Amino acid sequence: MSKKDNFNEAVYSMFGVGKAPVEEEKEEVPAEVEIPEVKKEEVEVAEVVVEERLPLTRIAEGTALEGKLVAQGDMEIEGEFKGDIEAKGTVTISNDYYGNITASQLCVKNCTITGDVKVSGGMTLSEQSMVIGNVTANEFICCGRVKGDLDIQENLMLKEKAQIEGNIAMGSLMVEQGAVIEGSISSKKK
Numbered sequence: 001m002s003k004k005d006n007f008n009e010a011v012y013s014m015f016g017v018g019k020a021p022v023e024e025e026k027e028e029v030p031a032e033v034e035i036p037e038v039k040k041e042e043v044e045v046a047e048v049v050v051e052e053r054l055p056l057t058r059i060a061e062g063t064a065l066e067g068k069l070v071a072q073g074d075m076e077i078e079g080e081f082k083g084d085i086e087a088k089g090t091v092t093i094s095n096d097y098y099g100n101i102t103a104s105q106l107c108v109k110n111c112t113i114t115g116d117v118k119v120s121g122g123m124t125l126s127e128q129s130m131v132i133g134n135v136t137a138n139e140f141i142c143c144g145r146v147k148g149d150l151d152i153q154e155n156l157m158l159k160e161k162a163q164i165e166g167n168i169a170m171g172s173l174m175v176e177q178g179a180v181i182e183g184s185i186s187s188k189k190k
Contacts, residue, residue: 055071055072055073055074056073056074056075056076057069057071057073057074057075057087058075058076058077058078059075059076059077059078059079059081060078060079061078061079061095062079064079064081065079065080065082066081066082066083068083068084068085068086069081069083069084069085069086070086070087071085071086071087071088071089072087072088072089073088073089074087074089074090074091074092075087075089075091075092075103076091076092076094077091077092077093077097078094078095079095080095080096081095081097081099082097082099083098083099084099084100084101084102084115085099085100085101085103086102086103087103087104088104089103089104089105090104090105090106090107091103091105091106091107092106092107092109093106093107093108093109093111093113094109094110094111095111096112096113096114097111097112097113097114097115098114099114099115100115100116100117100118100133101113101115101116101117101118101119102118102119103118103120104119104120104121105119105121105122105123106119106122106124106137107123107124108123108124108125108129108131108144109126109129110126110128110129111128111129111130112129112130112131112132113129113130113131113132114132114133115132115133116133116134116135116136116148117131117133117134117135117136117137118136118137119135119137119138119140120137120138121139122137122138122139122140122141123135123137123139123140123141124140124141124142124143125140125141125142125143125145126143126144127143127144127159127161128144129143129145130144130145130146130147131144131146131147131148132147133148134148134150134151134166135148135150135151135152136151136152137151137152137153138152139152139153139154139155139156140152140155140156140157141157141159142157142158142162142164143159143160143161143162144161144162145162145163145164145165146166147165147166148166149166149167149168149169149183150166150167150168150169150170151170152170152171153170153171153188154170154171154172155170155171155172155173156170156172156173157173157174157176158173158175158176158179158181159176159179160176160177160178160179161179162175162176162179162180163179163180163182164179164180164181164182164183165182165183166182166183167183167184167185167186168181168183168184168185168186169185169186169187169188170187170188171187171188171189172187172189173185173187
């Protein structure tokens, strides 16, 4: 199937426009061909591990959307989006964003998020990024700035340029020289 056919099929399945996909003709096996019988002792079973790939939702640069976005898989946001995000996969944001985020993983690159963040796994915040809101995550690597409270279940790593303006509750803390914290710090581990 050509790339054009793949594209046309995707457009038809997503939006119902264009030509319906054409079923490829299957080659029939002639009746006179005998398929040998395989005995159970002769069959070797190989373990095959298939990595499940989650679907990707992408908002491209130059696109502007507003509303609520729910995705079963990963999400990349390079365009403008205002509203809440719920994703079962990894969300990567590289444009200023307004709204709350709930995701499995979150990667924030060179932008500002205005809203609360809840991540069941890990979160990274690049040096040129900022979160104005509360952050709840299992693990957090912060190279940028947060104006809000942090609730980190396990490991919190504050890199050299990190700046936190809010209270911190975490399992363990690693702070590089140069990081700034304005607020209280409490440990969840006893």
